[in-house]
Amino acid sequence: MLTETATAVTTPLKQPLSRPSWWGALCGAIGCAVGVALICVAFVRTPLGQHVDDALMPEAARGGYYAGTSDAYQAARSVLxxxxxPVHIAIFVAVLVVAGLLARRVVAAVAGVGVLFGSIGAARVLKAEIVRPDFDVIGTSAHNSFPSGHVAAAAGMVFAVALLIRAGHRRWMLLPGVIVCAVVTAATMVAGWHRLSDGLGAVLVAGTLYFVAVAVDRVINQDLADLR
Structure with missing residues (x-):
């Protein structure tokens, strides 16, 4: 009798871990989108921001010019x-889809492709629509370059791979992802194509779409571990 009673009231010591809620990912998306807006306002729409952005450019690259024979310039162009x-991007997409098929994570691979092309497309639209005021800041060009399409593509690839990886292991993408985005951002600056704010904004554009994909997945597939 005592044994039966003890068995009846015994509860398991380990409860199944609940899946992260969708609102956390949504907050991440909103935070990234707000970050894009703040960087744009601070560095594109104000004289001080334009001056700071220009001061962070390599000296020879200010105004969009750099010695084409220098090693730094050639290395930057190689990275870009x-x-x-487009061929390299197509190869990346093909590899991502094949990896998704092999890992039985086709939806995650498709979501990653969406984040990649969405990041590139969003960067192009923003660059075309955002107007850079001419405050007569010495040494800076008046054309708008916010955000960077090249950095958006690189960040989109990083987040696409992160989606393919299961949620519990995505933290391992943090350091490689930061390195990739930093290298491409530096390359655009050395080549004189973009400013630092352009690179930061592009990463946040891709981050916005990444968190949107995660949030949508958590709403639709609440009983699954992560994107399938």
Whole structure:
């Protein structure tokens, strides 16, 4: 009798872990979107921001010019050709989809492709629509370059791979992702194509779409561990 009673009231010591809620990912998306807006206002729409952005550019690259024969310039152009080549992007997409098929994570791979192309498209739209005021800041060009399409592509690739990886292991993408985005951002600055704010804004654009994808997945598939 005592044994039966003890068995009846015994509860398991370990409860199944609940899945993170969708609102956390939604907050991440909102935070990234707000970050894009704040960077744009601070560095594109104000004289002080334009001055600071220009001061952070490599000296020879200010105004969009750099010695084309320098080693730094050639290295930067090599990085940009690697990231911005449509053939390379197509190869990346093919590898991502195949990896998704092999890992039985097709939805995650498709979501990653959406984040990649969405990031590139959003960067192009924003760059075309945002107007950079001319405050006569010495040494800076008046054309708008916010956000960077090359950095958006690189960040989109990083977040696409992160979606393919299961949620519990995505933290391992943090350091490699930061390195990739930093290298591409530096390359755009050395080449004189973009400013630091352009790179930061592009990463946040891609981050916005990444968190949107995670939030949508958590709403639709509440009983699953993560994107399938």
């Amino acid at each position: 050709r690697l990231v911005g080549n």
